[in-house]
Amino acid sequence: MRAVFWAIYLRDLRLAMRRHVEALLPIVFFVVAVSLFPLGVGPEPQTLRQMAPGIVWTCALLASMLSVTNLYAGDHADGSLEQMLLTGQGGLVIAVAKAAAHWTLTGLPLVLAAPLLGLLLGLDGESLGVLTLSLLLGTPVLSLLGSVGAALTLGLRSAGALITLLVLPLTIPALIFGTGAVAAVQGGQSPNAHYSILGALLIFTALTAPPAIAAALRISLE
Amino acid sequence: MAGSIRWYRFSAPSRFYGLAGAVVPWLWTAAAVLAAAGLYMGFFVAPTDAQQGDAYRIIFIHVPAAWMSMVIYLAMAGWAAIGWAFNARMASMLARALAPTGALFTFVALWTGALWGKPAWGTWWVWDARLTSELILLFLYLGYIALTQAIDDLRRADKAGALLAIVGAVNVPIIYFSVRWWNTLHQGASISMTAAPKMASTMLMALLLMTFACWSYAFAVVFMRARAIVLERESHTDWVRELSRVSEGLTR
Numbered sequence: 055m056r057a058v059f060w061a062i063y064l065r066d067l068r069l070a071m072r073r074h075v076e077a078l079l080p081i082v083f084f085v086v087a088v089s090l091f092p093l094g095v096g097p098e099p100q101t102l103r104q105m106a107p108g109i110v111w112t113c114a115l116l117a118s119m120l121s122v123t124n125l126y127a128g129d130h131a132d133g134s135l136e137q138m139l140l141t142g143q144g145g146l147v148i149a150v151a152k153a154a155a156h157w158t159l160t161g162l163p164l165v166l167a168a169p170l171l172g173l174l175l176g177l178d179g180e181s182l183g184v185l186t187l188s189l190l191l192g193t194p195v196l197s198l199l200g201s202v203g204a205a206l207t208l209g210l211r212s213a214g215a216l217i218t219l220l221v222l223p224l225t226i227p228a229l230i231f232g233t234g235a236v237a238a239v240q241g242g243q244s245p246n247a248h249y250s251i252l253g254a255l256l257i258f259t260a261l262t263a264p265p266a267i268a269a270a271l272r273i274s275l276e
Numbered sequence: 277m278a279g280s281i282r283w284y285r286f287s288a289p290s291r292f293y294g295l296a297g298a299v300v301p302w303l304w305t306a307a308a309v310l311a312a313a314g315l316y317m318g319f320f321v322a323p324t325d326a327q328q329g330d331a332y333r334i335i336f337i338h339v340p341a342a343w344m345s346m347v348i349y350l351a352m353a354g355w356a357a358i359g360w361a362f363n364a365r366m367a368s369m370l371a372r373a374l375a376p377t378g379a380l381f382t383f384v385a386l387w388t389g390a391l392w393g394k395p396a397w398g399t400w401w402v403w404d405a406r407l408t409s410e411l412i413l414l415f416l417y418l419g420y421i422a423l424t425q426a427i428d429d430l431r432r433a434d435k436a437g438a439l440l441a442i443v444g445a446v447n448v449p450i451i452y453f454s455v456r457w458w459n460t461l462h463q464g465a466s467i468s469m470t471a472a473p474k475m476a477s478t479m480l481m482a483l484l485l486m487t488f489a490c491w492s493y494a495f496a497v498v499f500m501r502a503r504a505i506v507l508e509r510e511s512h513t514d515w516v517r518e519l520s521r522v523s524e525g526l527t528r
Binding site: 202206207210211212216219220222223224226227230231234251255258262266269270273274276 | 415416418426427431435436439446447451454455457458
């Protein structure tokens with residue numbers, strides 16, 4: 055089980071390394087999308103500071119959805135996904151390994167880039183830390199939920215737009231509590247309650263999403 | 277016992293087709309009569325509200341529609357799950373037939389809510405917890421419809437839709453409570469949603485009549501849609517061919 059996990063996980067990382075420009079696209083999207091907001095709403099520091107957590111979180115969400123489209127598509131197209139499922143290891147470990155690889159390749163860079171973008175939007179040091187931590191707790195949720203959408207829409211013509219429609223409503227709790235943590239700090243309160251709920255969301259998703267992903271893969275490959 | 281109808285009989289599409297066809301005219305009649313009675317009660321008999329004037333009367337459409345939107349989502353998820361778990365074709369078809377009606381009721385609830393909000397609160401829309409979660413419910417419906425329509429293979433479409441509906445049903449309470457918390461944190465919409473605490477009995481009567489009218493309408497239209505889906509999916513079977521031959525003979 056563990057061997058299969060590492061094999062798939064490391065394979066996905068290696069594949070991404072070989073196509074590193076492609077792997078960097080979500081993070082580039084993230085940076086470009088965030089930097090559009092000041093141009094759209096105006097450069098007033100007060101407005102930007104207030105909107106910063108929402109902007110960063112929303113763009114992180116969209117970047118995750120954008121990249122999750124390709125999570126299973128390549129393996130599905132060349133048939134290796136079917137072979138992996140045929141190994142008898144079950145879809146569960148594949149689902150977990152793939153989601154973990156997606157998080158490492160997309161979620162983690164988003165977390166690392168977030169303080170920089172927060173700084174651009176005028177957040178202070180404490181808020182930056184909270185924003186980063188909230189994303190650290192929240193991005194795995196996005197990867198897991200996105201994987202459900204990716205597995206459901208495997209091989210469909212309009213998979214990209216569909217995933218967004220299917221998954222974004224489900225990510226609303228993560229968005230609310232992620233941005234809420236920063237808002238709490240900005241308002242002089244403790245963000246601990248938000249961390250707890252984000253952590254609970256993460257645990258809940260980590261327990262329920264992999265079986266759903268595995269079932270979706272079985273449905274799609276039947 | 278005399279009343280031991282074998283309900284499983286109707287899980288066969290052909291039998292369901294017959295039963296639904298027999299019931300649909302009655303359901304339409306019930307919907308029309310109940311709606312006429314409910315609207316009459318609501319618009320002419322029920323007293324004018326002390327605070328909101330006559331604008332409150334939209335409640336007789338708004339509230340039943342909002343109730344239906346939630347009930348239908350659960351029914352849809354339930355039937356889809358049954359269809360997936362037991363490979364019951366009819367259950368999957370029912371789930372597919374329920375989705376557009378549920379989406380319609382959700383839209384009606386949002387639309388009438390906006391029409392009500394303008395005179396009552398002075399704005400078409402507030403990011404209130406209930407309004408926001410109703411909007412998200414509409415997105416969930418649209419996602420289900422889009423996914424099932426995008427997949428050409430019917431069996432896969434049914435199962436994928438079932439999985440999505442179940443995931444949605446599990447998430448609805450989480451989304452609802454997080455939206456509520458978000459709303460209380462932001463304090464932006466400080467308009468109180470509490471309706472008139474005491475309802476005149478005629479108002480309640482009208483509301484109940486309209487609720488039953490919505491139920492009848494939902495059953496009628498869902499059965500009709502389900503019948504159409506049955507014909508479409510069972511077009512290769514003998515009984516459907518027989519049916520089309522008979523109807524051709526009639527028109528000739």
